[in-house]
Amino acid sequence: xxxxxxxxxxEANINNTLGEIASESQRLDGMICAxxxxxxxxxxxxxxxxxxxxxxxNYNGVFNSATAAAKQMFRYKCPGSILLIASMSGVVANKGMxxxxxxxxxxxxxxxxxxxxxxxxxxxxxxxxxxxxxxITPMVEQVFEKTPxxxxxxxxxxxxxxxxxxxxxRGVALFALSDASSFMTGSSILIDGGHTAW
Numbered sequence: 001x002x003x004x005x006x007x008x009x010x011e012a013n014i015n016n017t018l019g020e021i022a023s024e025s026q027r028l029d030g031m032i033c034a035x036x037x038x039x040x041x042x043x044x045x046x047x048x049x050x051x052x053x054x055x056x057x058n059y060n061g062v063f064n065s066a067t068a069a070a071k072q073m074f075r076y077k078c079p080g081s082i083l084l085i086a087s088m089s090g091v092v093a094n095k096g097m098x099x100x101x102x103x104x105x106x107x108x109x110x111x112x113x114x115x116x117x118x119x120x121x122x123x124x125x126x127x128x129x130x131x132x133x134x135x136i137t138p139m140v141e142q143v144f145e146k147t148p149x150x151x152x153x154x155x156x157x158x159x160x161x162x163x164x165x166x167x168x169x170r171g172v173a174l175f176a177l178s179d180a181s182s183f184m185t186g187s188s189i190l191i192d193g194g195h196t197a198w
Contacts, residue, residue, distance in 0.1 A: 135168075
């Protein structure tokens with residue numbers, strides 16, 4: 001397997017990298033756009049620097065990645081599927097985590113998915129968003145360091161009484177990128193252990 005390192009804030013780098021990848025097989029069939037950082041802070045007093053950093057990665061980075069992928073799909077005239085990684089945080093305000101900028105950046109990703117689906121659907125490119133619930137990741141561990149009570153709050157707020165592991169989202173990613181979801185576009189797939197249905 002060949003790994004390439006990119007900075008999702010660097011549009012030229014993303015376009016060049018995806019161009020190289022697509023040129024190997026003269027096609028690009030799918031793309032998962034996953035970029036996210038968080039700054040746990042209240043709205044009042046939230047620094048402009050942190051706001052810019054979150055938005056440049058969480059929104060601009062996903063936008064840059066999705067459009068770079070679509071350019072290659074158009075270039076090689078092949079249908080494709082793009083999955084944007086949003087969050088349950090784009091649908092609800094999470095108890096136990098004061099992160100208005102992160103939450104609103106993920107809401108923007110969900111709306112971006114709908115808009116890109118509308119723009120590219122007639123060209124054979126499908127775009128959907130995945131909205132995971134709370135997952136044990138290094139970023140979430142940092143939230144627990146700042147807010148030790150968050151874990152217990154989050155576990156009590158979903159129907160399964162636990163947090164997710166990253167590997168629990170492999171199946172939905174394969175579904176979204178495969179022909180199994182051939183009539184699905186502009187959708188937001190919410191997988192949150194029943195958190196938002198509680």
